[in-house]
Amino acid sequence: MERGPNPEDGRGRGELVLVFSTNTRILLAEELLDSLDLPFVLIPVPKEVNPNCGLAMSLQEEDAELVMPVLEKADLRPKDVYRRRGGAFTVQPPEGGF
Amino acid sequence: MIYLDNGATSFPKPPGVSEAVARALANPASPGRSGHKPALEASRIVFRARKKLAGILGKADPERMVFTPNITWALNAAIKGIPLEKGAEVISTALEHNSTARPLRELEKAGAIVWKKIHPRENGLIEAADLLPLLSPRTKLLVLNHASNVTGALTPVEKMRRLCPDVPLILDAAQTAGAYPLEDFARHADVVCLTGHKGLLGPTGTGGLWIRPGVDVRPLAVGGSGSNSESLEHPDFLPDALEAGTLNTHGLAGLAAALDYLEERGIENIRRHELDLAGVLLGEAEGISGLRILGPSGNLENRVATVSVTLEGYSSSDLSSALESGYGIMTRAGLHCAPLAHEASGTFPGGATRFSFGPFNTPEDALAAAAALRELSGKRRAV
Numbered sequence: 001m002e003r004g005p006n007p008e009d010g011r012g013r014g015e016l017v018l019v020f021s022t023n024t025r026i027l028l029a030e031e032l033l034d035s036l037d038l039p040f041v042l043i044p045v046p047k048e049v050n051p052n053c054g055l056a057m058s059l060q061e062e063d064a065e066l067v068m069p070v071l072e073k074a075d076l077r078p079k080d081v082y083r084r085r086g087g088a089f090t091v092q093p094p095e096g097g098f
Numbered sequence: 099m100i101y102l103d104n105g106a107t108s109f110p111k112p113p114g115v116s117e118a119v120a121r122a123l124a125n126p127a128s129p130g131r132s133g134h135k136p137a138l139e140a141s142r143i144v145f146r147a148r149k150k151l152a153g154i155l156g157k158a159d160p161e162r163m164v165f166t167p168n169i170t171w172a173l174n175a176a177i178k179g180i181p182l183e184k185g186a187e188v189i190s191t192a193l194e195h196n197s198t199a200r201p202l203r204e205l206e207k208a209g210a211i212v213w214k215k216i217h218p219r220e221n222g223l224i225e226a227a228d229l230l231p232l233l234s235p236r237t238k239l240l241v242l243n244h245a246s247n248v249t250g251a252l253t254p255v256e257k258m259r260r261l262c263p264d265v266p267l268i269l270d271a272a273q274t275a276g277a278y279p280l281e282d283f284a285r286h287a288d289v290v291c292l293t294g295h296k297g298l299l300g301p302t303g304t305g306g307l308w309i310r311p312g313v314d315v316r317p318l319a320v321g322g323s324g325s326n327s328e329s330l331e332h333p334d335f336l337p338d339a340l341e342a343g344t345l346n347t348h349g350l351a352g353l354a355a356a357l358d359y360l361e362e363r364g365i366e367n368i369r370r371h372e373l374d375l376a377g378v379l380l381g382e383a384e385g386i387s388g389l390r391i392l393g394p395s396g397n398l399e400n401r402v403a404t405v406s407v408t409l410e411g412y413s414s415s416d417l418s419s420a421l422e423s424g425y426g427i428m429t430r431a432g433l434h435c436a437p438l439a440h441e442a443s444g445t446f447p448g449g450a451t452r453f454s455f456g457p458f459n460t461p462e463d464a465l466a467a468a469a470a471l472r473e474l475s476g477k478r479r480a481v
Contacts, residue, residue: 022325022338023130024161027145044133053131053324055138 014085016064016092017043018057018071018078019050026055029076036070039063049082049089100427100463105247105273105404105434105454107295107302112359112457115352119301122351128344130324140347147350148337150357151298154365155290155308156281164340165306165350169272169293170197171318172307175340176268176289177201177241179315184210186238191224191253192217193246193439198270202241212236218442222249222393223400226257233262240265244283245273248439248450249393250376250404252278259286266313272296277372277402279365288313297368299360299457300353303346315340368457372403375455375464379405382468386475392443392450403455406434406443409471411478414449421451425470429453 020026026042033040040063045056059067061083071077081092101109122143127136129144145160152163166172178201182188188205190198192215205211214232218224240262245252250273259267269287271280276297284290287310294304309315320332321342333339360368377398383389388410394400409417418431432449433440440446453467 021335022161023141024145024148024337027141028160031145042133042138051328053133053327055133055141 014061014083016059016061017046017049017082017084017089018059019045019052019080019082020057020076021079023054025076026057028074029057029071029078032070032074032076033067038067038070040067046082046084046089048087049080100425100459100466102453102455102459102463102467103428103430104456104459105296105452106430108276108297108299108456110458111301111352112299112356114355114359115300118355119348119352122348125347129347131322131344143347143351143354144345147354147357150354150361151292151306152308154280154357154360155284157284157308159311161336162309162311163306164309164337165304165345166340167303167346168295168305169270169291170305172291172293172305173197173241173268173270174201175318176291176307176309176315177239178205178318179340180239180266180268180289181314181316182211182238185212185236186210187212187214187232187234187236188239188241189214189216189229189232189237190241191215191243191246192442193224193249193251193253194241194243194436195247195270195272195439196435196437197272198241198243199436199438211239215438218249218251221395222251222443224251224253226254226261229258229261233265237262237265240267241270242267243270243273244278245402245404246393246436246439247273247404248406248434248436248452249443250401250406251393252400252402255283255286273402273404276360276365276368278369284308289315294349294353294356297456298353299356301349304349304353307340309336317342319343363457371457372455372459373398373401375459375461376401376403376405378461378464379453379455379468382465383407383471386468386472388475388478389471392445404452405454406445406450406452407471408445408448408450409475409478412451412474414445414451417451417474420474421467421470424474425466427467427470 082089127140129140148160152160206213266288268289290308294300295302319342323338326333390408392406414431421427430452
């Protein structure tokens with residue numbers, strides 16, 4: 001299920017950008033989340049956070065509580081997670097806190 | 099045409115393979131290199147092939163399934179990529195294809211390794227017990243073909259593995275992948291090398307290696323990977339570590355379609371079908387004057403459906419030509435890129451004529467091959 005990037009929803013909650021170590025891992029994550037009808041969208045990796053050529057996963061912050069445990073359980077934890085507000089990206093803590 | 103050269107490359111390809119290749123060619127993007135929709139679609143094509151190939155090996159982790167242009171590259175990557183101390187002893191069979199033999203010879207010539215070979219017995223089979231006298235504390239690598247591309251003899255990989263469980267084992271599955279249930283042998287190997295265009299029924303230009311967790315394989319080539327682009331160091335994580343450069347997306351699309359077919363038909367069913375055909379040829383060929391069949395006879399369970407022969411009065415190439423011109427039967431003559439196997443079989447340097455069956459051959463094809471050999475044998479006597 002796709003829901004487009006949402007830089008900010010007006011309630012102070014924004015978008016999370018998940019960067020994975022390999023293209024294969026992000027496609028494994030895509031397949032898993034699709035099978036569970038969980039909301040996300042694949043986007044080009046924002047160059048502000050990562051110089052790689054591939055893909056990143058965009059989630060609305062409100063969906064992270066559903067999505068992140070699923071990825072954890074499948075051993076598909078992203079390499080880095082960023083919160084995007086406006087044009088600014090902030091690194092999210094490695095453990096929980098979403 | 100009766101095509102009996104499936105050991106070189108399978109023909110025809112299953113329904114859906116050429117269509118999948120054409121569809122992927124119409125998608126103009128590079129996998130893993132951009133974030134736009136055509137690139138994402140290309141990435142999904144590669145991902146699907148990777149997942150299916152790992153799955154068919156009985157492996158759940160597609161990240162450890164690395165794609166290469168062919169099995170020669172895969173074997174070179176594994177043989178040269180597993181770090182070995184100078185003077186390490188490496189053991190192979192004496193039936194290896196040049197894809198294994200040449201990299202081992204290169205390392206031997208450079209003084210990097212000591213190469214030991216297990217010779218087949220009189221019956222053409224490799225016996226696991228013959229590994230024992232070659233093993234020593236300096237044995238650091240085993241490289242085994244799962245089946246000979248000349249004689250069709252299966253190597254007793256499971257038994258050999260039991261004799262040296264701690265020595266890394268590279269398995270050359272060129273002649274068995276797709277023609278023999280893969281999970282059965284993949285569990286005994288640390289690295290499984292594959293080609294996509296023989297028994298796996300995909301296009302040429304596809305191959306790969308699966309690497310067991312904990313096994314370190316250094317890259318043969320480094321360069322563009324689409325990952326860690328900020329660094330001048332090539333990434334050290336799989337599959338990127340061993341996949342420098344753009345992959346053969348359309349070839350892999352065709353391979354995935356071929357794997358769909360294999361799943362649907364069942365590899366064990368294909369194995370039985372092909373062995374039945376080899377059994378027909380071997381049975382019918384018995385008693386043909388001047389005909390010698392290389393490798394194991396009798397029990398079909400010791401072999402794959404590859405049958406090489408010599409016929410008195412014919413060179414291997416003359417016999418192959420006569421089969422094509424007189425009977426429309428396509429075979430392969432010569433040394434089959436495996437001079438060691440021919441030396442072991444007593445057919446070096448002239449080689450032999452090889453019949454190799456595939457999933458689309460019929461009993462009539464095998465009967466036609468036997469009838470042609472019988473007739474050619476008669477003509478020889480008449481000369």
